[in-house]
Amino acid sequence: MAKKQPAQICIVTVTGVDKVGIIARLANAMAKSNINIVDVNQKIMEEYFVMTMAIDTAASTIGMEKLKKQLDKIAVEMSLKITVQDETLFKAMHRI
């Protein structure tokens, strides 16, 4: 049996105004690059709509730079702010 690759979790954060199709657009982009969506959460915080999506990029067919470019394109088209960051950053900052 092939050995399963260890997960490489990144967090995609979307902030802006909530609208139809955000998750659909993101999910579509992830599927095309063989990126698995692990978890999705959303909340209204301060005046922002905030959605976080945990993705596993271990088997991704594209690198971080390219993924960023694709997300930037979606961000511009849907008037959102989208960031993607490795999960270890959040663990380092928020867990002792």
Place this chain on the structure above:
Amino acid sequence: MPISVEEVFETVKMTLDHHFDIRTVTLGINLKDCMDRNTTKLCQRIKKRIVEKGKLLNKFADATENKYGIPITNRRIAVTPVSLLLEPLARQKQAAVQIAKVLDSAAKGANIDFVGGFGAMVQKGMTIAEENLIDAIPQALSKTERVCGFLNLASTAAGMNVNAVVKFAQRLKELARLTKNGIGCAKIAVFANVPEDNPFMAGAHHGIGEPDFALNIGISGPGVVRNVVQQNPDCDLTQLSEIIKRTVFKITRAGELIGREMAKLMNVEFGIVDISLASTTSAGDSVAEIIEAMGVKSMGLPGSTAALALLMDAVKKGGAMASGNIGGLSGTFIPVSEDAGMIRAVRAGTLSLEKLEALTAVCSVGLDMFAVPGSTPADVLSAIIADELSIGIINNKTTSVRVIPVPGKKIGDMVHFGGLLGSAPVMKVPKVASSKFIGRKGRIPSPIQALRN
């Protein structure tokens, strides 16, 4: 416990809205093994090493930036103090200028904006090579773009080399005359107790106690700290300290993570995280504005020193909890020209040079990026430097001076340096100070604080 949406949002907001960045990743490079009696051979080795490592530094900084989504604003190189490399060469200042030029072209070749280390440790005395280096400063820094210099003129252990202070002040005036608006002077800082692993320019160098390579990182987040202070307008000062501490903990952890990862990618030793709050000219990225958000009406008014001391202490406590590798300067920079709140305070008349000096007693790092009239005599500059370095000697801390005597400008004029260096109002300094005292020369002995064994 999984990371919550709130926690993710807090981090994302730091970079999107409050200018949180990794201010610099600085690769320290040992050049001692490049030494030779032949200048051409020495220069060839220096160039090869810096270009090779500098390119890697940029490549891996880009990759790390992409991975964590935190901008790595500056990528820099610090080298062994150049005075050491001069020792075996012909004893002429031209050799120092030649090394400065090769550092400059190597930095250019690697697309690195600043390379630090054109300097010497002369706190107790100067060798001939070190005297030559100081004499070469005007030419070396006016004929290069990317080279930064430093001199350690004093230390708690050795006292202050006033001979070197006097020599430097004379050369500084010459350097000011050779560059537009005296801008060359922004590329050199003089110190008491200079750290060997400081990642910030202009004073960065790769100290003699360092390994072949060391990756040092400077984090920065005045905007982040100011935001949490603003969010808590009514809490008492103990609570305020706690809040700052917690925030600095988080940004230091991010810095440590990124530093370690970069070092691993480059296959070099990870050095230190410098937790200094470093302002930029961008709106909201000001240390003076943190002090004002704490409740001081304008930077420089009574209360500023206490507020800065509280801020500084909270920053250190948060940073020390977050990383076992805190080093470099790890204080709070209060440069005049690079901080919008500081500029405003000088122009409003609430911040004078004397108060600035007092502020440096409780923070790092010193009198930084301030402009004085170009006609200020060299002995007055020497006296300003001697005063500031004394604070470092007696308090066992780093202090530094980076002063720009701007040719043709008078008190109250504004000087625009451009880019990262910002603009500075020309500050009031006396025309006559302590020429007799400075003119005595010699060395101020090490203080009683040095006798600790």
